[in-house]
Amino acid sequence: MSTVTTHVLDTGLGRPARGVPVSLSRITADQAVALGTGTTDDDGRITKLTPDGLEPGTYQLWFDVATYAATSGQDIFFPEVTVTFTITDERHYHVPLLLSPFAFSTYRGS
Template sequence: MSARSHITSHVLDAATGTPAAGVPVTLTHLSADRWVTLAEAVTDADGRVSQFGPESVPAGRYRVTFDTQSYFASLGQSAFYPEVQVVFELADGEAHYHVPLLLSPFAYSTYRGS
């Protein structure tokens, strides 16, 4: 069993009240004024990315990009936001950071989870 990732995510479809399975997600880190891709994943049947990124990350600025256009297209819907980017600062590279996303075709919300 591998160690838990320091950065995880969970996407819920607020319009249907169900997990958003199949959402492509990319994790990047700002390094020397350039975004560097650390990991790419797709949400599982429960809408989760639980093994996302390295087991250890330095403090700094990170970005999670959710490809919402692909998700809504798979449902036969269009969406106002083709992608959602959440940029956040990590103060402690050893802590766990959970980045949830509540999603609908015309709105989204995010917060720091646990």
């Protein structure tokens, strides 16, 4: 079974984004099932969102950017970021998020 981790970096401030609430859900044809939540640590990371591994399927990470913006004293254009991705095998999936006040990007890391 697969695992998922994330790392949020504030590229506008040039540092890890500490305190970003994140949730992980499994997406099916008729519903989204919440699997786990966490908050980024001092290094901007969450290393464990679920107690068990994940089966192949479609998943979604939701980042509460508004909460982070309020605590970091920034005005950020996107109050939330949702990243939907597909797990196809038993590898580790690392999904980083790069934030700035008016943009964000993500990719599949390792």
